[in-house]
Amino acid sequence: MNTLLVAAGIHTLRGDPNAEPARALLLDGDRIAWVGLAEAAPAADRTVDLGGAWVTPAFVDAHVHATATGMALEGVALATADSATQALDRLRRHAADSHSPVLLGYGWDDFGWPEGAPPTAEQISQAAPGRTVMLHRVDSHSCLVDAATLSRLPLQTLAGVVRDAEGIPTGWLQEAASEAAQSEVRQRIPASQQQAARTAACRTAASLGIASLHEMGHPGLSGLDDARAWAAGDWPIEVITWWAQLDLAAALGHGLRPGGDLFLDGSIGSGTAATSSVYGPAGDNGALFHDDEAVAAWFSDCTAAGVGGGVHAIGDRAIEQAIGAVEAAAAAHGVDAVRRCRHRIEHVELPTRRHVQRMARLGIVASVQPAFDATWGGDHGLYAARFGTEAARSSNPLAWFAQEGVAMAFGSDSTVTPLDPWGGVAAATHHLGGLGLPRSAALAAHTLGGRYVAGQDDVGALVAGHRADFAVWDADPFASDDPTALRCLSTVVAGGVAHGDLTLNGSRAGRTAGGFSASP
Numbered sequence: 402m403n404t405l406l407v408a409a410g411i412h413t414l415r416g417d418p419n420a421e422p423a424r425a426l427l428l429d430g431d432r433i434a435w436v437g438l439a440e441a442a443p444a445a446d447r448t449v450d451l452g453g454a455w456v457t458p459a460f461v462d463a464h465v466h467a468t469a470t471g472m473a474l475e476g477v478a479l480a481t482a483d484s485a486t487q488a489l490d491r492l493r494r495h496a497a498d499s500h501s502p503v504l505l506g507y508g509w510d511d512f513g514w515p516e517g518a519p520p521t522a523e524q525i526s527q528a529a530p531g532r533t534v535m536l537h538r539v540d541s542h543s544c545l546v547d548a549a550t551l552s553r554l555p556l557q558t559l560a561g562v563v564r565d566a567e568g569i570p571t572g573w574l575q576e577a578a579s580e581a582a583q584s585e586v587r588q589r590i591p592a593s594q595q596q597a598a599r600t601a602a603c604r605t606a607a608s609l610g611i612a613s614l615h616e617m618g619h620p621g622l623s624g625l626d627d628a629r630a631w632a633a634g635d636w637p638i639e640v641i642t643w644w645a646q647l648d649l650a651a652a653l654g655h656g657l658r659p660g661g662d663l664f665l666d667g668s669i670g671s672g673t674a675a676t677s678s679v680y681g682p683a684g685d686n687g688a689l690f691h692d693d694e695a696v697a698a699w700f701s702d703c704t705a706a707g708v709g710g711g712v713h714a715i716g717d718r719a720i721e722q723a724i725g726a727v728e729a730a731a732a733a734h735g736v737d738a739v740r741r742c743r744h745r746i747e748h749v750e751l752p753t754r755r756h757v758q759r760m761a762r763l764g765i766v767a768s769v770q771p772a773f774d775a776t777w778g779g780d781h782g783l784y785a786a787r788f789g790t791e792a793a794r795s796s797n798p799l800a801w802f803a804q805e806g807v808a809m810a811f812g813s814d815s816t817v818t819p820l821d822p823w824g825g826v827a828a829a830t831h832h833l834g835g836l837g838l839p840r841s842a843a844l845a846a847h848t849l850g851g852r853y854v855a856g857q858d859d860v861g862a863l864v865a866g867h868r869a870d871f872a873v874w875d876a877d878p879f880a881s882d883d884p885t886a887l888r889c890l891s892t893v894v895a896g897g898v899a900h901g902d903l904t905l906n907g908s909r910a911g912r913t914a915g916g917f918s919a920s921p
């Protein structure tokens with residue numbers, strides 16, 4: 402049984418954007434069978450009138466830490482805490498409300514806090530006595546822990562332990578120390594709590610019109626068990642899992658995509674992004690976590706195997722290392738072989754114009770988070786404070802990528818910024834340095850970009866033959882002044898309804914029962 406959907410309009414994101422929009426879409430199983438004007442529609446077994454609703458391709462969030470996203474929905478919300486005192490107050494209240502042995506907080510940002518430092522391990526233990534506590538910094542590159550957790554870590558051997566004037570560890574752990582602490586704490590989280598968090602992340606994504614998440618699995622941040630749970634699970638939406646280890650065989654052996662959030666450097670907020678200029682609290686310029694040869698050998702392995710690899714590179718020195726490594730792979734295997742892989746660089750926040758041109762030649766995809774610019778860019782944000790206004794204005798240079806022909810895949814890096822695809826589109830159009838995109842290009846980067854970089858050539862634009870992944874909105878996304886006000890009425894993944902008022906008779910894929918029926 403096939404179903405004809407009739408809407409106020411359908412933005413297919415294929416063909417002439419100025420042409421009269423399609424209004425009807427024929428759905429057959431998990432595929433789109435036909436798209437066009439309503440009066441030209443073929444006969445169908447059933448017709449569903451969506452009234453004034455509009456349809457677009459579904460969003461892809463191409464960079465997510467999805468278990469943490471689900472945990473954060475239940476955890477201590479610290480993104481709006483204005484001081485260390487306020488963060489501790491929220492922890493104290495959460496401890497009183499929760500029965501979990503492990504309390505997790507997300508999103509604190511000490512930039513501008515009056516105390517000049519985040520809370521100490523002692524203060525955290527006083528706020529939540531007897532609990533294991535981990536409070537993740539907004540950039541996910543450092544965390545705060547309680548005193549008991551701190552005492553269990555091998556602090557002498559770890560890099561990234563912040564100490565006070567007397568040399569005593571404060572409880573603030575960065576990079577390697579933060580990852581060690583996360584591994585320690587993760588074992589204490591009940592499995593049922595983790596599984597519930599995964600499902601919650603998918604449902605929240607679906608409610609926002611997201612049909613596909615790129616889960617950025619990481620040995621230090623989330624662990625192999627979590628990545629394997631994502632890869633093996635059956636979720637309400639599609640989840641593609643990457644694995645940030647410089648070991649191609651390990652990733653493929655576990656059924657995971659190679660790389661992703663594979664850190665070549667750290668972050669700007671934690672002062673660990675690798676740049677050519679000196680900056681940050683420690684007055685240095687960050688460090689590269691791997692040597693050039695190892696990164697080049699890995700990209701060469703990926704290219705020889707015909708699979709796309711991804712690396713996290715924020716500062717210009719890390720971006721240089723990533724591009725140089727892909728150039729070495731091109732020298733060994735040819736530019737065409739490299740381009741076919743659609744390798745990706747995550748964040749790519751501080752590239753030079755020349756970097757962008759070299760990425761275009763190699764077909765490297767920029768996996769970018771427009772909300773980073775909205776949060777930290779512009780003349781008065783963190784990036785300007787670190788690097789000066791000129792560098793801040795050309796951070797996350799979306800227009801450069803577009804002008805040079807670099808494909809973009811948008812994401813949130815949730816929990817760094819929230820799952821909020823229209824917020825990402827809005828941030829991309831209002832780039833604080835003037836390097837933004839038209840709304841149509843931003844929408845394409847947030848819907849089609851993630852499909853392209855994942856090698857999914859049969860899903861994305863709403864055309865006949867493609868998999869039926871789309872989102873239904875309460876108004877025309879191109880007519881509304883503020884797209885963040887749009888409400889997602891339904892999200893469809895592979896012909897099955899993952900969210901909203903449309904209901905399928907039967908399974909998620911919709912192949913057994915066939916077709917939509919309008920719900921009461």
Ligand SMILES: [Zn+2]
Binds near residue numbers: 662748
């Ligand atoms: Zn990253």
